[in-house]
Amino acid sequence: xxxxxxxxxxxxxxxxxxxxxxxxxxxxxxxxxxxxxxxxxxxxxxxxxxxxxxxxxxxxxxxxxxxxxxxxxxxxxxxxxxxxxxxxxxxxxxxxxxxxxxxxxxxxxxxxxxxxxxxxxxxxxxxxxxxxxxxxxxxxxxxxxxxxxxxxxxxxxxxxxxxxxxxxxxxxxxxxxxxxxxxxxxxxxxxxxxxxxxxxxxxxxxxxxxxxxxxxxxxxxxxxxxxxxxxxxxxxxxxxxxxxxxxxxxxxxxxxxxxxxxxxxxxxxxxxxxxxxxxxxxxxxxxxxxxxxxxxxxxxxxxxxxxxxxxxxxxxxxxxxxxxxxxxxxxxxxxxxxxxxxxxxxxxxxxxxxxxxxxxxxxxxxxxxxxxxxxxxxxxxxxxxxx
Numbered sequence: 443x444x445x446x447x448x449x450x451x452x453x454x455x456x457x458x459x460x461x462x463x464x465x466x467x468x469x470x471x472x473x474x475x476x477x478x479x480x481x482x483x484x485x486x487x488x489x490x491x492x493x494x495x496x497x498x499x500x501x502x503x504x505x506x507x508x509x510x511x512x513x514x515x516x517x518x519x520x521x522x523x524x525x526x527x528x529x530x531x532x533x534x535x536x537x538x539x540x541x542x543x544x545x546x547x548x549x550x551x552x553x554x555x556x557x558x559x560x561x562x563x564x565x566x567x568x569x570x571x572x573x574x575x576x577x578x579x580x581x582x583x584x585x586x587x588x589x590x591x592x593x594x595x596x597x598x599x600x601x602x603x604x605x606x607x608x609x610x611x612x613x614x615x616x617x618x619x620x621x622x623x624x625x626x627x628x629x630x631x632x633x634x635x636x637x638x639x640x641x642x643x644x645x646x647x648x649x650x651x652x653x654x655x656x657x658x659x660x661x662x663x664x665x666x667x668x669x670x671x672x673x674x675x676x677x678x679x680x681x682x683x684x685x686x687x688x689x690x691x692x693x694x695x696x697x698x699x700x701x702x703x704x705x706x707x708x709x710x711x712x713x714x715x716x717x718x719x720x721x722x723x724x725x726x727x728x729x730x731x732x733x734x735x736x737x738x739x740x741x742x743x744x745x746x747x748x749x750x751x752x753x754x755x756x757x758x759x760x761x762x763x764x765x766x767x768x769x770x771x772x773x774x775x776x777x778x779x780x781x782x783x784x785x786x787x788x789x790x791x792x793x794x795x796x797x798x799x800x801x802x803x804x805x806x807x808x809x810x811x812x813x814x815x816x817x818x819x820x821x822x823x824x825x826x827x828x829x
Contacts, residue, residue, distance in 0.1 A: 474521075485516035485529070487828040491575070495820040497801040510534055511824065514542065524548050531622065537720045540622045541613065543589050554597040560613050563588040563623075564596075564605035564646035565660045566681045567694050573738060573754040574774040574789045575824040580732055580758065581624065582797060582808070584717065585679065585698055588623045589613045590642065601650040609642040609664070616640075619718030626677070626702070627718030628669060635716040635723075636669040637704050639677065648683075655686035666704050673705035692754075694736035702728040713764050714809045724797050726808035727762035734758045750780040760795075760808065768811030770795040785826045792819045 494506035501507060516529035529542040545559030562569075571586040572578045580586035592609030614621035616638035617630040629635045642664030648656050659682055666675035679700035686693050702715040714725040738754040754777075760770035776789040795811040797804040799820065802812025 481520050483518040485518060485829060487512070487514045487826060489513075489827075490825045492823040493820060494822075495818075497818045497820075506821075516542075533720070538620050540620060542622050543613075550595075551597075553599065554595065557594045557596070558592075560589050560591050561594050561607075563590050563609065563662075564594065564607055564644050565662055565679070566646075566658075566696055566698065567683050567685055567734075568646075568648075571694060571696065571734060571736070572756050572774075573736060573752070573778065573787075574756055574776050574791065575787050575822055576772075576774065576789065576791050576799075578734065578756055578758040578772055578774075579760045579770060579796065579808075580696075580698065580734060582717070582719070583700070583726060583732065583760070584624045584626075585681070585700070585732070588625070590623065590625070590639075592642070594644075603648040603650070603656075603658075605644070605646045607644040609644070610640065612639050619723050620721045621719055624717055624719035626666065626715055627723060628716070629723075634670075634707065634710045636671075637675070637702075637706070637715065638667045638669065639664055640667050641665040642677075651686075654688070655684075657684045658682070666702060668705045668707070670707045671705050675703045675705040677702045690740040690742075692738040692740075694734065696732075696734040698732040698734075700730060700732070704728070713767075717808070722797070722804070724805045724808060727760070727764060727767055729763035731761040732758065733761065747781050748779065749782065750778070752778040752780075754778065762809075764810075767809060768795045768815050770808055770811075772796055772799075783827055783829055785824075785828065787822070787824045787826075789822045789824070790819065791822065792817050794818065 489511040491511040492506060492508040495501050512531055512533050514529055514531040519526040525547040528544040531542050532539045541560060543560050545557045545561040547555055547557045550556050565585055571580050590609035590613055591611050592607055594605060594607035596605045612625040613623045617628050619627050626637050626639045628638050644662050646658060646660045648658030650656055662679040664677050666677045668675060679698060681696055681698040683696040704712060706712055713728055715728045716723055717726050736756040738752055741751040741753055743751040756774045758772050762769060772793040774789050774791040776787055779786045793799040794815060794817050795807045797807045800812055800814055800818035802814040804812060806812060
């Protein structure tokens with residue numbers, strides 16, 4: 443056995459187990475396993491937040507809070523044409539730990555990739571539809587940075603970028619609100635909310651108008667199974683988006699129409715649907731329009747340790763069908779400073795009738811309103827280091 447082979451065998455013993463060393467006569471198999479290990483790449487990130495909320499008297503009196511926000515760890519690997527992409531996240535107290543994504547991928551051709559597992563839903567502006575730490579209404583309604591379980595095909599042809607997907611379910615059990623992606627969730631054995639997402643189809647078609655501009659359309663249709671009635675309702679959404687960069691200026695714009703048509707039991711309102719994520723459950727309008735307009739500008743302040751300084755303003759409106767429901771709005775004015783792998787966001791977010799912003803009832807904010815219908819503001823500084 444050569445020194446190189448012995449070294450690989452020793453590495454396999456430490457990482458794969460004692461039996462691997464006992465089977466060193468299977469040189470080819472062992473070398474393949476060690477080669478696969480050598481192709482593994484770790485990714486991750488660490489985030490800290492300082493937050494000052496104007497509606498929290500106790501917090502304002504102590505001058506805000508500076509806390510740990512998140513640690514994430516991912517593994518990227520490839521062997522014999524099959525790739526693995528995965529990430530797990532640990533959040534601050536109350537938000538728990540959860541899978542972000544986990545899928546296998548392979549190339550069907552030079553321009554076509556197939557992904558199987560918990561993978562990003564192809565809908566609207568990609569990869570993210572906001573610049574800020576907190577995000578926007580589309581995130582908490584499940585139309586931005588959403589991951590579900592299924593199969594997706596991505597292909598490019600000329601100026602077209604096409605994605606087609608089928609999702610059997612969300613990224614966690616339908617009764618589990620402890621999840622990264624915000625989806626429709628049920629109450630489980632108790633409670634009146636018994637709807638569950640299933641058999642969802644997505645089509646996203648984007649056209650590159652130039653190297654700096656893209657226009658696209660997204661369609662989504664899926665089942666909405668009700669555990670109590672045993673009947674299948676449906677959920678549907680459509681979006682138009684336009685994104686572009688004009689020199690130092692950037693724009694993200696989108697219009698979404700969505701409708702949840704549940705087969706609820708008698709006495710359960712069809713005007714709302716229960717959403718869940720990060721351990722929280724809340725109601726949202728069953729039919730609404732969402733409008734997004736995000737603007738950014740790269741300031742000419744760079745040099746030394748500073749790679750980029752970007753000023754941005756993100757605005758979004760949730761326009762609900764039911765007249766008695768108060769509309770929801772979010773506006774974030776912020777600055778991003780990039781220093782190597784360190785990304786620091788300084789955000790001033792103002793909102794009304796939005797979950798988790800303000801002292802009102804967050805469980806009703808996206809439905810009839812949080813009971814206050816006034817603007818609430820918080821200042822947030824996020825330090826994120828990614829590798």
